[in-house]
Amino acid sequence: MALIECSECGKEVSDKAIACQGCGCPIGAGQSSPISTSTPIGKSQIFRLAGSFGFLLVAIGFFMPWASPRGFAALLINQLNGFHLASLTIREAGQLSEALEGVLLYACFIFAAIGLIIGVLSLAKITVPVLVDFVISLVCMVSFLYVSFAGILPAMEMGYMILHSGFYVVVVGLIVAFFALLAAYVAKPTKKPVKDPYPELSYALRFLILFFPPVGLILFFNLKEANPKKAIACRKVALSGVMIYVVIIVWRLIL
Numbered sequence: 001m002a003l004i005e006c007s008e009c010g011k012e013v014s015d016k017a018i019a020c021q022g023c024g025c026p027i028g029a030g031q032s033s034p035i036s037t038s039t040p041i042g043k044s045q046i047f048r049l050a051g052s053f054g055f056l057l058v059a060i061g062f063f064m065p066w067a068s069p070r071g072f073a074a075l076l077i078n079q080l081n082g083f084h085l086a087s088l089t090i091r092e093a094g095q096l097s098e099a100l101e102g103v104l105l106y107a108c109f110i111f112a113a114i115g116l117i118i119g120v121l122s123l124a125k126i127t128v129p130v131l132v133d134f135v136i137s138l139v140c141m142v143s144f145l146y147v148s149f150a151g152i153l154p155a156m157e158m159g160y161m162i163l164h165s166g167f168y169v170v171v172v173g174l175i176v177a178f179f180a181l182l183a184a185y186v187a188k189p190t191k192k193p194v195k196d197p198y199p200e201l202s203y204a205l206r207f208l209i210l211f212f213p214p215v216g217l218i219l220f221f222n223l224k225e226a227n228p229k230k231a232i233a234c235r236k237v238a239l240s241g242v243m244i245y246v247v248i249i250v251w252r253l254i255l
Helices: 043-063 082-091 096-123 130-157 165-186 203-211 213-223 228-254
Strands: 003-005 012-014 065-069 161-163
Touching: 043 082, 043 096, 043 130, 043 165, 065 082, 065 165, 082 096, 096 130, 096 165, 096 228, 130 161, 130 165, 203 213, 203 228, 213 228
Parallel strands: none
Antiparallel strands: 003 012, 065 161
16 A cells, blocks of 8 residues: 545545545545655755854864964964964953953854854754754854954954964854855755654653753653654654763863
8 A cells, every 4th residue: 555645735645545634625536646755855854954064174174273373472372273372372361352252252162152052953853943044154254244344354463463274264164154155045955844753752852861861862752652743752852962072071071
């Protein structure tokens, strides 16, 4: 027995049924082709994947060398990555605006990491509106532009520092993320909207399991007999939460 799509309401019905249970439309011979189980990837999804790759470049760029000071400071400091530069800017700030530059550098990385986590969640079929991704990329772009034009580029022009590859990797990553997610936001979906992969779970329960994965595993073992679909959904969301914690722990170890 194969499932086919009703030509009137689009509901899945058996190819052996006489009429659709949803709208009562007769099941004709022209509807005998089985429904493909594969979901085609639309342009919006492709652009979102490109945006996640841009966020990944930003995160990698922060660990790479950004700048080297010139003059006497070069004897004390060799190369600064994004975190060193942000920390040094805050520590040596003489004005509030200078401290703000360091805070915005940290904010740029944090929001890029959030965007990357959203990309990981999309691979786990946990849908997040593309507008959220685009706003995150916009915040990263504005933060980085402010720091660049207020502090980094003037210091380079006055000969205080030399820029290195990490700075340019972040620039490329921000450009890719911003324009890819802008394209994803304005692109019209080429297919009908994808159904919620976890209709059994409320959004509150999803976030609870995401931040406390043991809750999802407990629910999985308690529900796998009574409600297998809900149990499997709990397990998948819990595994996504574990992946996020692993990324955070690795990041802390590297720092």
